[in-house]
Amino acid sequence: MNPALHRALDQINGVLLGKETQVRLSLACLLARGHLLIEDTPGVGKTTLAHALAQTLGMDFHRIQFTSDLLPADILGAAIYDRDSGGFTFHPGPIFAQVILADEINRASPKAQSALLEAMEEGQVSIEGETRPLPTPFFVIATQNPGDQAGAFPLPESQLDRFLFRVRLGYPDPAAERALLKGEDRRELLAGLRGVLTPVEFMAAQRAAREVHVADALLDYLQALIGASRSDPRFATGLSPRAGLGLLRAAQAWAYLAGRDYAQPEDLRAVLPAVVRHRLFPAVGLAQADDDWAARILLDIAIP
Amino acid sequence: MTAAARAPADPATLLWLAVPLLLVLLPYTTHLSAWISLSWLGFALLGLNGARRRRRPLGRVTLTLATLAGVAGVIIDYGGVIGPGGGLALLAFLSGVKLLQTETPRDRIGTLFVGCFLLVGHFLETQSLPHAVYMILAALALTAGFIAIQTDDCAAPDRIKAHCILAGRLLLQALPLALLLFLLFPRLQGPLWNLPQQGTARTGLSDSMSPGDISRLLESDELAFRAEFAGAQPDSSQLYWRGPVFWEYDGRAWRSIGLPPPAPVRAETFGQPVRYSLTMEAHRQQWLFLFGLPEPLPPSLPDRRTFMTPDLQWLTREPVGQRLRYELTAYPDYRLDPVLDEVSRRRALDLPEAINPRARALAARWRAGAGSDAAIVEEALRLFRQERFFYTLRPPALGTAQVDDFLFETRRGFCEHYAGSFVFLMRAAGVPARVVTGYQGGEYNQLGNYWIVRGRDAHAWTEVWLDGRGWTRVDPTAAVAPSRVERGVEAALPAGERPGGVIALDGAWLRPLRLGWDVLNNQWNQWVLGYNQERQRRLLARLAPWLADWRGMVSTLGIGAAVVVLTLALVLFGRRPPTASDPASRAYARFCRKLARIGIVRAPAEAPEEYARRAAGARPDLAGAIAGITRRYLALRYGPPRPGAPALLKRAVRDFRPSRHPPASIRR
Numbered sequence: 001m002n003p004a005l006h007r008a009l010d011q012i013n014g015v016l017l018g019k020e021t022q023v024r025l026s027l028a029c030l031l032a033r034g035h036l037l038i039e040d041t042p043g044v045g046k047t048t049l050a051h052a053l054a055q056t057l058g059m060d061f062h063r064i065q066f067t068s069d070l071l072p073a074d075i076l077g078a079a080i081y082d083r084d085s086g087g088f089t090f091h092p093g094p095i096f097a098q099v100i101l102a103d104e105i106n107r108a109s110p111k112a113q114s115a116l117l118e119a120m121e122e123g124q125v126s127i128e129g130e131t132r133p134l135p136t137p138f139f140v141i142a143t144q145n146p147g148d149q150a151g152a153f154p155l156p157e158s159q160l161d162r163f164l165f166r167v168r169l170g171y172p173d174p175a176a177e178r179a180l181l182k183g184e185d186r187r188e189l190l191a192g193l194r195g196v197l198t199p200v201e202f203m204a205a206q207r208a209a210r211e212v213h214v215a216d217a218l219l220d221y222l223q224a225l226i227g228a229s230r231s232d233p234r235f236a237t238g239l240s241p242r243a244g245l246g247l248l249r250a251a252q253a254w255a256y257l258a259g260r261d262y263a264q265p266e267d268l269r270a271v272l273p274a275v276v277r278h279r280l281f282p283a284v285g286l287a288q289a290d291d292d293w294a295a296r297i298l299l300d301i302a303i304p
Numbered sequence: 305m306t307a308a309a310r311a312p313a314d315p316a317t318l319l320w321l322a323v324p325l326l327l328v329l330l331p332y333t334t335h336l337s338a339w340i341s342l343s344w345l346g347f348a349l350l351g352l353n354g355a356r357r358r359r360r361p362l363g364r365v366t367l368t369l370a371t372l373a374g375v376a377g378v379i380i381d382y383g384g385v386i387g388p389g390g391g392l393a394l395l396a397f398l399s400g401v402k403l404l405q406t407e408t409p410r411d412r413i414g415t416l417f418v419g420c421f422l423l424v425g426h427f428l429e430t431q432s433l434p435h436a437v438y439m440i441l442a443a444l445a446l447t448a449g450f451i452a453i454q455t456d457d458c459a460a461p462d463r464i465k466a467h468c469i470l471a472g473r474l475l476l477q478a479l480p481l482a483l484l485l486f487l488l489f490p491r492l493q494g495p496l497w498n499l500p501q502q503g504t505a506r507t508g509l510s511d512s513m514s515p516g517d518i519s520r521l522l523e524s525d526e527l528a529f530r531a532e533f534a535g536a537q538p539d540s541s542q543l544y545w546r547g548p549v550f551w552e553y554d555g556r557a558w559r560s561i562g563l564p565p566p567a568p569v570r571a572e573t574f575g576q577p578v579r580y581s582l583t584m585e586a587h588r589q590q591w592l593f594l595f596g597l598p599e600p601l602p603p604s605l606p607d608r609r610t611f612m613t614p615d616l617q618w619l620t621r622e623p624v625g626q627r628l629r630y631e632l633t634a635y636p637d638y639r640l641d642p643v644l645d646e647v648s649r650r651r652a653l654d655l656p657e658a659i660n661p662r663a664r665a666l667a668a669r670w671r672a673g674a675g676s677d678a679a680i681v682e683e684a685l686r687l688f689r690q691e692r693f694f695y696t697l698r699p700p701a702l703g704t705a706q707v708d709d710f711l712f713e714t715r716r717g718f719c720e721h722y723a724g725s726f727v728f729l730m731r732a733a734g735v736p737a738r739v740v741t742g743y744q745g746g747e748y749n750q751l752g753n754y755w756i757v758r759g760r761d762a763h764a765w766t767e768v769w770l771d772g773r774g775w776t777r778v779d780p781t782a783a784v785a786p787s788r789v790e791r792g793v794e795a796a797l798p799a800g801e802r803p804g805g806v807i808a809l810d811g812a813w814l815r816p817l818r819l820g821w822d823v824l825n826n827q828w829n830q831w832v833l834g835y836n837q838e839r840q841r842r843l844l845a846r847l848a849p850w851l852a853d854w855r856g857m858v859s860t861l862g863i864g865a866a867v868v869v870l871t872l873a874l875v876l877f878g879r880r881p882p883t884a885s886d887p888a889s890r891a892y893a894r895f896c897r898k899l900a901r902i903g904i905v906r907a908p909a910e911a912p913e914e915y916a917r918r919a920a921g922a923r924p925d926l927a928g929a930i931a932g933i934t935r936r937y938l939a940l941r942y943g944p945p946r947p948g949a950p951a952l953l954k955r956a957v958r959d960f961r962p963s964r965h966p967p968a969s970i971r972r
Contacts, residue, residue, distance in 0.1 A: 213942075213943060213944040215941060215942040215943065215944075217886075217889075217941050217942055218942050260943075261943070261944065262939070262942050262943035262944060263942060264911075264912070264913075264938045264941075264942040265911040265912065265942070266911045266912070266913045266914070269911055269914075299909060300909045301909055302908030302909050303908065303909060303910070303911060
């Protein structure tokens with residue numbers, strides 16, 4: 001395994017206690033060049049995770065707090081008249097950073113949401129007729145409060161599909177909670193974090209993850225999973241081709257994190273819940289039992 | 305037992321029981337007592353209601369009482385619970401009760417098995433082709449039911465189709481074995497489903513001829529028999545199918561007093577014989593119909609005792625209770641009784657005293673004026689031909705002097721009037737005569753090259769004994785309505801009288817359809833229902849002579865069944881391991897089998913590492929070997945190609961020999 005990534009994981013786990021799986025998933029998501037959606041109730045450490053990720057990977061980091069009166073220009077930036085030069089100068093918005101923490105994305109109006117989501121998809125923004133590239137690498141880590149809370153605009157399915165993973169943090173277990181209660185202030189810890197990797201190193205890791213060997217046998221399994229999601233009557237719609245590709249990249253990243261040069265079914269199975277959680281919904285008339293309901297159905301598909 | 309286990313099946317499962325049963329029982333409703341059908345429906349609805357509320361619909365006591373009431377009802381209605389009537393009725397009733405008791409898988413499977421039994425029970429009642437097709441559908445539904453109650457979610461609507469398709473595939477897979485059994489299973493005498501006949505409803509001709517007997521037949525489409533000639537087809541007008549012969553007249557009805565004693569038939573034959581086969585429907589009578597004079601005389605049947613009377617009636621000892629097929633060689637031209645013995649002459653001239661004076665007077669006039677018996681026959685035929693006689697199935701009522709009334713007053717009637725009065729006239733004029741009944745003509749089915757003879761082809765004609773010519777057939781009806789003999793009864797009838805059903809079915813466009821359907825039915829009768837000991841032996845002998853005896857059949861059946869089952873097993877189970885092509889998967893599958901043998905079975909959806917963890921947890925003594933093999937397998941199957949590696953995995957799997965129990969040092 002890449003030792004630098006190992007150290008990065010250790011460092012983040014030192015800040016966010018007892019969440020090894022989620023931290024690993026988040027890192028795999030970034031390695032697979034996907035955007036990450038973290039959903040949970042306030043106060044479980046969503047922002048801490050995003051912040052720690054950015055710090056550890058040595059990337060510059062902006063946080064956008066989404067509110068109901070946020071405008072697209074507040075995200076993208078605007079050209080403002082400059083009296084000294086007598087012309088309009090572009091003042092870049094907070095989106096021009098390598099890691100964006102879009103906090104409570106479901107609090108903003110759909111208009112502001114879509115400004116962000118377009119940037120995520122294109123890797124560039126168009127403002128006043130001028131196209132401006134976003135920095136590379138470019139990640140969006142969005143957090144979202146569970147949709148049933150008051151004053152929220154839940155993201156439509158089409159936009160949810162742009163996030164590779166949806167991760168749920170959940171409450172810490174008692175031991176982690178005890179360590180949290182006894183330990184230092186998180187904000188101070190975050191401030192003390194140093195970058196373990198440079199962005200260039202991280203991009204090399206991304207390329208290496210992309211090179212992880214994928215055997216036909218694994219593709220058979222992946223297609224069996226995708227096919228099942230499309231044919232099973234319990235799902236409203238199946239997985240999109242984009243989701244299938246994302247699943248493969250994520251499995252490769254997961255295998256890379258495990259230090260393997262090939263991906264195996266376990267890798268697919270490990271990332272599957274995070275990939276399908278926000279993509280598969282129950283067919284009309286069926287109740288969704290819980291978050292990982294869809295993943296459980298798919299994990300019951302025989303491995304060819 | 306827990307409370308959940310005692311709850312009845314869910315509504316979907318119950319429907320999977322009730323609907324196939326309903327399909328099976330539907331044809332029974334025509335002859336089951338209405339209360340059984342109604343209570344079955346009631347039970348089904350009660351059961352469904354209970355299933356919806358997840359509660360037992362009836363208490364144990366009520367259920368027992370209902371069952372006992374049903375048994376009592378069946379005993380009262382059918383006189384017992386044994387035999388095809390009461391037994392099947394009771395089963396039908398109990399299959400309804402069983403719908404209230406669907407708690408355990410055993411209950412549900414039992415219910416469907418009762419359905420299977422009831423399905424087979426149908427064949428005691430009828431074995432027709434449409435029925436068999438329907439039964440296949442019902443069998444499909446039952447099989448689908450069996451499949452559905454074995455799976456967890458039978459609720460989803462698309463499962464219905466899936467289950468039915470699977471059931472169809474299962475039935476198709478069973479087909480080769482069924483065919484083999486059908487062809488080779490040694491046949492017993494008579495069909496397997498032959499049961500003592502209930503009721504003796506007779507169809508066809510009867511043992512006496514009085515006004516109205518034949519006209520009832522003439523309006524029926526019921527099949528009497530089918531006949532197939534080898535070679536050229538005889539002309540329809542020559543097709544006289546001989547049945548009962550009547551000698552005695554009591555002023556009202558013609559009959560034969562007792563059956564004549566078996567005695568040799570005295571006859572001479574001319575010309576070439578024809579060969580034909582005749583498949584007779586069960587008519588529960590003793591007559592076997594004949595065309596021409598059979599050879600040898602008397603003909604014999606392989607599995608029936610038959611005899612022939614001197615007046616050329618062919619009879620069996622037992623009434624024909626099931627379809628009967630026979631093949632004969634016969635001479636269409638023959639001379640019967642060239643010399644008439646005195647007893648027969650007296651019998652053929654006998655008339656009751658002092659009835660029908662006008663007819664007697666007419667006959668006496670003919671006798672006085674004519675030189676020969678043949679001339680008298682001509683006189684009588686001229687009478688029918690020249691006077692205003694009509695052929696009709698609805699003749700006016702006749703008084704006590706039937707022959708007089710008919711000949712001189714009404715002059716409307718059909719074959720039995722003409723034949724009866726003709727024989728009366730002949731006897732009154734001193735010419736020996738008798739009435740012969742049977743069938744005349746039939747419908748020729750070009751598609752199958754055979755004749756269909758129905759109730760409406762029933763006919764009565766006469767025979768007069770002429771010196772030097774023996775018994776000579778005279779058909780007075782032909783003199784009145786020649787078209788009756790040439791083209792069948794419908795052609796002879798006045799337009800208003802043609803039976804509606806027949807006309808509707810006889811539309812030109814429907815005719816080929818109807819004949820095609822009859823061909824199908826005929827094939828079904830000949831080859832499926834009529835596949836008896838005789839036919840089986842003949843067919844198998846044609847394939848291979850050693851097959852025809854029972855030892856050959858049984859051993860071929862055994863070997864054939866084994867081959868069929870093994871082939872199916874290979875085809876079906878050979879499909880199981882879909883990736884047997886690459887060596888890594890083969891080796892890993894072998895490894896999994898070895899672990900399964902010690903009780904650690906891999907689920908199809910279990911990833912290799914998960915399985916390895918579970919197996920190592922169960923058998924820590926094997927952990928190292930399991931982890932090694934799993935790692936090798938994963939690298940081989942999912943990793944980039946590496947030379948020489950499959951051999952390592954293969955060797956590791958070969959050397960992996962887990963003992964059934966962990967070594968004592970590790971056992972806790």
